[in-house]
Amino acid sequence: MSEFNLINELRNRGLISHITDEDNLNKLINNRAISVYCGFDLTAESLHIGHLLPLITLKRFQMAGHKPIALIGGATSLIGDPSFKKKERVFNNINNISIWTEKISKQISYFLSVNDDKENSALLLNNKNWFNNINILSFLRDVGKYFSINTMINRSAVKQRIKRPDQGISFTEFSYNLLQAYDYFILHKEHKVQLQIGGSDQWGNISSGMNLIHRKCKKEVYGLTVPLLIQSNGIKFGKTESGAIWLNAKKTSPYKFYQFWMNIEDTNVYNFLRMFTFIDLSEIKIREQANNINNQIINDKSYLARNMTRLVHGKKEMIAVERITEFLFLKNINDIKESDLEQLQQDGIPSIRIDQIQDLQEALVLSGLSKSRTQAKYMIMSNAISINTKKINKNHIFNNNDKLFKKFTLLSRGKKNHCLLCW
Numbered sequence: 001m002s003e004f005n006l007i008n009e010l011r012n013r014g015l016i017s018h019i020t021d022e023d024n025l026n027k028l029i030n031n032r033a034i035s036v037y038c039g040f041d042l043t044a045e046s047l048h049i050g051h052l053l054p055l056i057t058l059k060r061f062q063m064a065g066h067k068p069i070a071l072i073g074g075a076t077s078l079i080g081d082p083s084f085k086k087k088e089r090v091f092n093n094i095n096n097i098s099i100w101t102e103k104i105s106k107q108i109s110y111f112l113s114v115n116d117d118k119e120n121s122a123l124l125l126n127n128k129n130w131f132n133n134i135n136i137l138s139f140l141r142d143v144g145k146y147f148s149i150n151t152m153i154n155r156s157a158v159k160q161r162i163k164r165p166d167q168g169i170s171f172t173e174f175s176y177n178l179l180q181a182y183d184y185f186i187l188h189k190e191h192k193v194q195l196q197i198g199g200s201d202q203w204g205n206i207s208s209g210m211n212l213i214h215r216k217c218k219k220e221v222y223g224l225t226v227p228l229l230i231q232s233n234g235i236k237f238g239k240t241e242s243g244a245i246w247l248n249a250k251k252t253s254p255y256k257f258y259q260f261w262m263n264i265e266d267t268n269v270y271n272f273l274r275m276f277t278f279i280d281l282s283e284i285k286i287r288e289q290a291n292n293i294n295n296q297i298i299n300d301k302s303y304l305a306r307n308m309t310r311l312v313h314g315k316k317e318m319i320a321v322e323r324i325t326e327f328l329f330l331k332n333i334n335d336i337k338e339s340d341l342e343q344l345q346q347d348g349i350p351s352i353r354i355d356q357i358q359d360l361q362e363a364l365v366l367s368g369l370s371k372s373r374t375q376a377k378y379m380i381m382s383n384a385i386s387i388n389t390k391k392i393n394k395n396h397i398f399n400n401n402d403k404l405f406k407k408f409t410l411l412s413r414g415k416k417n418h419c420l421l422c423w
């Protein structure tokens, strides 16, 4: 292995929240390639950007020569991890879980190099393979005996639930910790896994697995967590008022995904460049120093947004986002494609369905760009309104020429307020 020190790199990128026995872990991973795992439960049909940090960290291990194992929680998803959750979860539907398995596996494979004939090619496993046939009596005797209830009820991940009788915690969720610990034990035994990573909310589950391996196998293994990113409003990073930012383009369009990064707080830009991208730390430092002098934050934010969009959706979608951005800045209509407008209709800008509409004033009112026909009239007269990027200075009766791809019209007030009319 090269001189490159992965633990230092992760630390400098702000990617370490907890780490066990750093000196020995450092020695181990600098001496030889190890297997490292991270688990993902199936709570929806797509991963969201909260999952990106552990996933990208797994990728960093692979890039440094180690073997990543992504564990799909086909079994654990049936139970639900209570870690830091305020309430008991509603059970996931069993049929959904098997459909989601395929979708999530595909997404993970997109990030990690799987089946590329290299020794450190990523492995995708599913914990239902060992939990489906497990016998409850054997589990309680062989695994349960190593867990102390006295310790478990004091774990910070479930303490708030135990202290709140109005919420409480079922035995089902309380047992989750044993299941994840058993996963680590199986992966250690069968795939020589020596490190588990996850978000910092996973620390309790990871520690339990390390203890189980220590007691059953008399071996030392390691754990590392990445910080759980929380926005200033207290909501987990990646979740918005209206929901999560998904990695699946059908659930969050690439344009909306790009906008999410463009709208992060300025104070996060360089931290996120370090944490989420593979851009060299020295380049990020130069950008940060230059920003302190020239206030180039908007350029660097767009650099982050472009990098993330390319990483998650690929180059073709990144180019589409650039076309859409130009279009919305009322600059270039010629290159716009039908699929670009479909992205805007999906979630990019406000849109309304229209059967028949008389004139521009009516459209402005219906779209909410204007409060009344009178206000609409003044807006048009003052040159504030455009149809498909072209300024309009008198009232207008819509016709087929206004319909891009026979079905879309972009109505704009200034350069920032848009509505897509969908005919």
Ligand SMILES: Nc1ncnc2c1ncn2[C@@H]1O[C@H](COP(=O)(O)OP(=O)(O)OP(=O)(O)O)[C@@H](O)[C@H]1O
Pocket: 040, 041, 043, 049, 050, 051, 053, 054, 085, 198, 199, 200, 201, 202, 226, 227, 228, 229, 230, 236, 237, 238
């Ligand atoms: N904002 C975040 N920052 C860092 N890691 C995150 C973030 N959100 C989720 N993760 C990590 O992704 C993994 C899956 O998390 P989890 O299933 O709790 O996310 P979630 O889908 O947001 O959960 P929930 O639906 O319960 O809010 C965990 O390892 C978790 O630590």
Ligand SMILES: N[C@@H](Cc1ccc(O)cc1)C(=O)O
Pocket: 038, 039, 040, 041, 071, 073, 076, 081, 127, 179, 180, 181, 183, 184, 198, 202, 205
């Ligand atoms: N508990 C993890 C998922 C997970 C499942 C099984 C494991 O072995 C590891 C991690 C989460 O909620 O995100």
